[in-house]
Amino acid sequence: MSRPLDDDDVELTDTTEFNEGFETARTTLDGLLAGEPTAAGAAEGDVADDPTERLQGIGQAADGRVVATVRVGGTLESIELDPRALRGGTDLLGQQLTEAINAALDDLRTNAAQETGGVEVDPATVADDLTRVQDELAERAVMLAERFDDAVRQIARQAGGG
Secondary structure, three states, X not given: OOOOOOOOOOOOOOHHHHHHXXXXXXXXXXXXXXXXXXXXXXXXXXXHHOHHHHOEEEEEEHHHOEEEEEEOOXXXXXXXXXXXXXXHOHHXXXXXXXXXXXHHHHHXXXXXXXXXXXXXXXXXXXXXXXXXXXXXXXXXXXXXXXXXXXXXXXXXXXXXXX
């Protein structure tokens, strides 16, 4: 069932252009989820001004003999080992590495929350929301195009039959 247009100022957008815009946003978001720098950040060349690039987490284990540093996106930046940490054997070293890395990730989450004013943003949730919005807007664009086509046909019938 068709309905007349509610608003004369409705501007219909080419669905291809519409979908390409959302795909670009989706690709950027997927890159952020993977911890990749954005194209805009890379083009600027000044990464130090990006607060996410400054964010890091540092964790320690074995009284500071094992230190791990992580960056946004969960990237392990470095592991520092005091030679004394190697004396305990591989099993103990593995446990200490795990402890240090987990502590670094916790520190990164804390630092990120402080940087954002306590607001935690889950990139996966944002990606899901973006997908839902894209789907809903695509449905509405199709619906508007159908209404437009119905209105054009009705005008053509009235012009031809009147």
